[in-house]
Amino acid sequence: MSLPQAKTVGFKRGERNIFFHILTACNLSCRHCYINPKEQGTETVSRENLEKWLKLFQDDRKETNVIFLGGEPTMHPDLPHAVRFAKELGYSSVTVDTNGFLFHDFLANVKTSDLDFLSFSLDGPTPEINDMLRGDGVFQTCTTNLRSAVASGFNVSLIYTVSRYNIDHLHKMVPLLAAWGVKRFFIQVIGIRGKTAISDADTWQLTPAEWLAKIPGVAADAAAHGITAIFPKVYLEPGEKFECAGRVAENYFIFPNGRVYQCPLCEDYPVNGFRIAENRLIANTGITETRLFSLDIPEGCVINKLLQTENLSYDAAGKPLYKISCCLLKQELKGR
Ligand code: SF4
Numbered sequence: 031m032s033l034p035q036a037k038t039v040g041f042k043r044g045e046r047n048i049f050f051h052i053l054t055a056c057n058l059s060c061r062h063c064y065i066n067p068k069e070q071g072t073e074t075v076s077r078e079n080l081e082k083w084l085k086l087f088q089d090d091r092k093e094t095n096v097i098f099l100g101g102e103p104t105m106h107p108d109l110p111h112a113v114r115f116a117k118e119l120g121y122s123s124v125t126v127d128t129n130g131f132l133f134h135d136f137l138a139n140v141k142t143s144d145l146d147f148l149s150f151s152l153d154g155p156t157p158e159i160n161d162m163l164r165g166d167g168v169f170q171t172c173t174t175n176l177r178s179a180v181a182s183g184f185n186v187s188l189i190y191t192v193s194r195y196n197i198d199h200l201h202k203m204v205p206l207l208a209a210w211g212v213k214r215f216f217i218q219v220i221g222i223r224g225k226t227a228i229s230d231a232d233t234w235q236l237t238p239a240e241w242l243a244k245i246p247g248v249a250a251d252a253a254a255h256g257i258t259a260i261f262p263k264v265y266l267e268p269g270e271k272f273e274c275a276g277r278v279a280e281n282y283f284i285f286p287n288g289r290v291y292q293c294p295l296c297e298d299y300p301v302n303g304f305r306i307a308e309n310r311l312i313a314n315t316g317i318t319e320t321r322l323f324s325l326d327i328p329e330g331c332v333i334n335k336l337l338q339t340e341n342l343s344y345d346a347a348g349k350p351l352y353k354i355s356c357c358l359l360k361q362e363l364k365g366r
């Protein structure tokens with residue numbers, strides 16, 4: 031049986047996505063945590079700067095979306111205020127990504143009309159799988175709060191970061207998501223960032239064959255259960271056009287220390303293209319990610335070629351067997 035074809039969601043000109051890390055602190059210590067305090071700092075964005083930076087990035091002429099994340103963003107006591115403020119400023123959509131602990135009585139302090147999506151991170155269908163990666167007791171807390179959020183009327187998504195440690199269990203998520211009332215299922219590929227960049231990277235990453243054998247089928251099953259599945263493109267088909275989001279899209283990954291990146295793969299290095307200083311967005315000079323975006327190589331994504339060479343394969347003549355797409359390019363299968 032052939033699988034339904036996922037739609038590649040191309041980069042939308044005139045759209046701006048703000049990934050706002052409002053703190054880097056977290057109550058958990060996931061084995062694959064992508065936060066790197068050495069580069070991203072340990073500060074918390076003040077209430078005053080939450081407002082100023084949200085104003086700085088909002089643009090009435092563009093569809094502007096904000097995703098609040100961390101660390102664990104609900105540890106910030108001013109997150110409910112920031113959500114409301116973003117909506118009042120005219121952001122097209124407001125999302126919060128949480129590890130599920132929902133500190134400061136988050137659900138009671140945010141209106142469902144102010145928050146377009148609340149996304150929970152869970153990396154396994156059982157405590158054994160999830161808690162091995164995210165910590166003891168996390169499955170229970172996260173799923174209890176997820177169900178409370180659905181019962182309170184929030185639109186709930188779930189983010190599952192696939193690695194070799196949990197890929198075999200991914201398909202078991204679909205019936206759970208359907209039973210819990212989750213509307214969107216984000217299947218992420220493990221990135222070699224933060225902790226996974228420091229130790230045993232090769233034990234986490236998936237080969238193209240492993241990825242392609244599993245992910246499209248699970249996404250199709252989710253869609254058949256009425257859940258929209260979103261997953262990264264990763265490997266381009268022959269003839270598919272490569273585009274670097276750093277060149278053609280507007281994505282800003284903001285950190286509390288004022289660094290602003292356009293490419294998440296660069297976040298472990300001091301190559302951020304921009305910084306916020308004196309409440310202005312300033313383009314950095316010198317060797318920055320911006321200069322790397324302009325390099326055209328047969329392998330596709332240049333940062334992948336620099337940092338994740340194990341993703342690449344070549345024929346006997348040294349020609350890449352496939353191009354690696356931009357990590358921000360997604361495929362979507364709408365729930366039916
Ligand atoms: S919940 Fe997120 S920020 Fe916290 S430790 Fe896990 S991956 Fe890191």
Ligand code: SF4
Nearest residue numbers: 274276293331356357
């Ligand atoms: S992941 Fe690669 S293609 Fe995408 S923005 Fe970064 S450098 Fe560009």
